[in-house]
Amino acid sequence: MKQSNSAPSNCIREQGLNPARDQRGYSPTLATPCARLKRRGLFRIIAWLRLSDEWLSAATLLLMALLPVIELILRTLFHTGVPGSTAYVQHLTLWVGFLGAMVAARAGRHLTFVPTLTFLPQIWQCGAALLSAAVSSAVCAALAWAAWQFVQSQLSSPVRVAGWLPLWILQIILPLCFAAIAVKTIAALAQRHGRAIAAFGAAALLGAALMLAQQTAALLWLGSIALVAAALCGAPIFVALGGLPLLLFFADANPIASIPVETYRLVVSPLIPTIPLFALTGYVLAEGGASRRLFRLLSALFGWLPGVCPSSPFSCAPSSPPSPAPPA
Numbered sequence: 228m229k230q231s232n233s234a235p236s237n238c239i240r241e242q243g244l245n246p247a248r249d250q251r252g253y254s255p256t257l258a259t260p261c262a263r264l265k266r267r268g269l270f271r272i273i274a275w276l277r278l279s280d281e282w283l284s285a286a287t288l289l290l291m292a293l294l295p296v297i298e299l300i301l302r303t304l305f306h307t308g309v310p311g312s313t314a315y316v317q318h319l320t321l322w323v324g325f326l327g328a329m330v331a332a333r334a335g336r337h338l339t340f341v342p343t344l345t346f347l348p349q350i351w352q353c354g355a356a357l358l359s360a361a362v363s364s365a366v367c368a369a370l371a372w373a374a375w376q377f378v379q380s381q382l383s384s385p386v387r388v389a390g391w392l393p394l395w396i397l398q399i400i401l402p403l404c405f406a407a408i409a410v411k412t413i414a415a416l417a418q419r420h421g422r423a424i425a426a427f428g429a430a431a432l433l434g435a436a437l438m439l440a441q442q443t444a445a446l447l448w449l450g451s452i453a454l455v456a457a458a459l460c461g462a463p464i465f466v467a468l469g470g471l472p473l474l475l476f477f478a479d480a481n482p483i484a485s486i487p488v489e490t491y492r493l494v495v496s497p498l499i500p501t502i503p504l505f506a507l508t509g510y511v512l513a514e515g516g517a518s519r520r521l522f523r524l525l526s527a528l529f530g531w532l533p534g535v536c537p538s539s540p541f542s543c544a545p546s547s548p549p550s551p552a553p554p555a
Contacts, residue, residue: 284326291319311389317495318397323503325404332408337463344461355460361428362457364409366470371405374487401487443478450474
């Protein structure tokens with residue numbers, strides 16, 4: 228019997244590479260030079276599209292950090308500012324958050340209830356991955372449709388950011404992000420038939436929800452079971468947290484667009500921009516080694532003082548001579 232040299236492939240891609248391709252992303256089955264050139268250009272376009280969300284999120288975060296600095300400089304030197312800078316920063320926070328969600332979906336870095344499924348047998352891991360991908364894609368597709376309904380309601384709104392930018396242009400990231408996460412979740416599966424099964428399963432779940440729209444109890448029970456099973460199979464936490472309100476709103480005949488409306492209202496709050504800015508500051512300080520330099524500086528300045536721990540620049544309990552024992 229001839230032994231195959233091909234290594235077994237997991238159901239989930241490892242480090243974003245398809246096992247059927249080499250590390251550059253080229254298929255070894257392409258024999259002709261013309262086909263190789265065509266596929267090479269195609270893979271370059273796909274790789275650029277995969278990295279575009281990272282570049283866009285980095286540029287958005289940089290612009291979000293620069294706007295307050297530019298505002299401060301203009302107000303200090305020229306007694307003027309950037310019109311609508313506060314609204315820009317608030318909506319850039321929305322873009323940073325959802326673009327980061329797209330990057331996390333491609334890298335498989337979303338928070339989950341179950342961090343790993345390696346304790347399961349290989350065949351069960353495949354089934355868990357398919358169930359998780361199907362339910363996650365269905366929930367993201369439903370959220371994308373709800374967000375699109377919200378954006379459609381804002382198309383005729385007279386509200387303008389800084390007096391010129393229509394509000395719906397800044398809100399369009401909501402449906403685009405949810406739709407991209409739905410696609411990326413299915414595309415993360417390594418095998419082609421696995422992606423087809425997951426896509427069919429997502430479509431079947433959405434169709435079943437529409438068919439059970441009049442049967443509220445059955446919809447809630449079956450939907451809740453599917454969400455819990457997907458969460459235990461490694462689905463992201465936001466799938467369970469977003470899927471349950473979808474079920475409740477849909478079963479109660481309330482517009483599901485209320486979910487992205489509330490999400491938008493919370494994210495563009497004036498206090499939320501501090502979170503990514505503090506995270507960026509901490510990342511820059513950590514990567515630049517500022518904490519180690521500060522430790523060495525304080526150790527050099529105060530390490531010689533009595534009562535200072537040799538392993539810390541901060542004072543310990545001051546050393547004092549022991550009190551004499553009372554006379555017997």
